[in-house]
Amino acid sequence: MSTQAGLRAYSGPPDAGRHAVIIGSGLAGLLAARVASEHFEQVTVVDRDRFPDSPEHRKGAPQSHHAHGLLPRGHEIIGRLFPGIEDDLRAAGSTVGRDTVGFMVVSPAGPLPVRPSPGEFVMFSRFLLEWQIRQRLARLPQVRFLPDAEVVGLDTDRDGTRVRGVRLRFRHDGSRQPAADLVPADLVVDSSGRSSKVPDWLRDLGYGEVPEEVVNSGLSYSSRFYTRPDGFPDEWRSVLINGRAPHNPRAGLLLTVENDLWHVTLGRMAAGDTAPTDDAGFLQWARQLADPTIYEAVRVATPVSPIRGYRTPTNRMRRFERLRRWPTGFVVTGDAVCAFNPIYGQGMTVAAMDALVLADALNRHEGGRSAGFERAFQADLARNVAAPWFVATSEDLRWPGVELTGSRPSPAMAIGRRYMDRLLRAAVRDPDLTAAYLDVVFMIASPRSVFAPWILARVVRSMLSARRRVPTQQFALSAEGLSAVRRLPDAPVST
Secondary structure, three states: OOOOOOOOEOOOOOOOOOEEEEEOOOHHHHHHHHHHOOOOOEEEEEOOOOOOOOOOOOOOOHHHHOOOOOOHHHHHHHHHHOOOHHHHHHHOOOEEEEOOEOOEEEEOOEEOOOOOOOOEEEEOOHHHHHHHHHHHHHOOOOEEEEOOEEEEEEEEOOOOOEEEEEEEEEOOOOOOOOOOOEEEOOEEEEOOOOOOOHHHHHHHOOOOOOOEEEEOOOEEEEEEEEEOOOOOOOOEOOEEEOOEOOOEOEEEEEEEOHHHEEEEEEEEOOOOOOOOOOHHHHHHHHHOOOOOHHHHHHHOOEEOOOOEEEEEOOEEEEOHHHOOOOOEOEEEOHHHOEEOOHHHOOHHHHHHHHHHHHHHHHHHOHHHOOOOHHHHHHHHHHHHHHHHHHHHHHHHOOOOOOOEEOOOOOHHHHHHHHHHHHHHHHHOOOHHHHHHHHHHHOOOOOHHHHHOHHHHHHHHHHHHOOOOOOOOOOOOOOHHHHHHHHOOOOOOOOO
16 A cells, blocks of 8 residues: 555645645545635645555555445536546446446345336446545645544634644654644544544533434444356346345345446344355355345356455434534534445445535535534534435334434334335335335435325325235346356355
């Protein structure tokens, strides 16, 4: 690992003009840097990591070993922030799909009849997306990167009401680093993720405890890359298999990424056995999913990486907007505010939506100069993440032993779950209902949209018809596709 060639190193704040510091170089931080570049003469992205010289895993993002999907809403936003980036992703090896089902979903009620996506779409890993965004940012003359640096606190004025910069601890020696351990800034954006120290910093500055809502999902998951085998049916390019509460907590995700590789993640939706990291256990876990399609796929695919495990036992919403006081010159975004259960694939897209919230707040508040900018941004961000947080937590709370602390589950959650169960039972036979449901899952539409009169009418009609049992085994592949896969030879197990 080394500092990525072409990234401009930090050279001190500008002699004139305004300076923004972004803490963290994950997707939320990179997109915040792009937005800030429209309003500040210099933007510095600070990270504890060194950046890789190619699109690959970096140590500071251990979850990047696991499958990350960018939903259609995320594609749209990133395309607006970086025009032409899909062409760069395509040129860098992204897999291209055409007129096929981009994302098949096996719901708790069975496989959904997903319509093929018209035209062309590109598929890629989180590695490649972040690499391409860093490359784009490196071309902006006002953006600089400061790797190997850990932010250990905020620099404030005497009474702690204004943030004036960040205090650093450098992780490696080297002449390329500035001697000072203080970087002044007009705006500091914390996007340091789940492990953010902001609650501690604010408490130490006298702002009190940050209210939190926590879901103890107990999630564990394991992931591996495979080569997509020749002869595998081209019925869909990626598939999600949900668990079926309360009896089968196993879930699986197969994403097609660059160079026609498969990124496969298997997880458990509640406390219990952890997802395995051995060959036999990984295959057996896939076989025990509610739909064994992923098992049939990886059985014939050649592994090209080790199996890597990870645990995300809690998911957290920090209610910064509820603090009675807030310092000027400081905001928090991304997973540092709201960290979801990653099995729902919302994280990268919500980070993109957060960037639009920041852009709107900066535009409305004179680039952050006018009074009230910070509190307005945190309130807007809380509204932005409310719907995906509601969806994720209401699904998590289906599982025995999973609890929400910091607030009481609203009656709307239980009502919403029962309604969604009936909607999905109807959707397995109705492509229009499937499309409406996926618009919510992909964050194109609000969860309220599934209560439209025409949807309610079809759900009620389905409820009044003969009761339909959820199949014990029904494949995301067609009968013909499954037959073709079963004729393929088992792949050798290797790394």
